[in-house]
Amino acid sequence: MNQTILVGRLVTDPELTVLDNGMKVTTITIAVKRNFKSSETNEYETDFLKCTLWSGIAEATVSYCRKGYTVGVKARLQQKHYIKDEKKVFSYPEIIAEQITFINKVKEKE
Secondary structure, three states: OOOEEEEEEEOOOOOOEEOOOOOEEEEEEEEEEEEEEOOOOOOEEEEEEEEEEEHHHHHHHHHHOOOOOEEEEEEEEEEEEEEEOOEEEEEEEEEEEEEEEEEEOOOOOO
């Protein structure tokens, strides 16, 4: 089973991109705090993870979320390959969101 669950805060406002074929996509970066403290600094470390959202999920996220909002992402991992000059340079897992939950938003300053 290929399933990943992430909960974190949006690092930037999401922006919608429409591709030449009409598909809609956005890439979000979420800050996910680790559940343990670093032995060196005695502070919680944070991972900044990029997630790709397609179609309706992308549109809803752009419409309803802003920087600082907490979201839950149910996703799958997909292996991507970066090729340069006809040689495989490296590969990495891409996080493809299948479902997003809007958990809470940043409180407005009065």
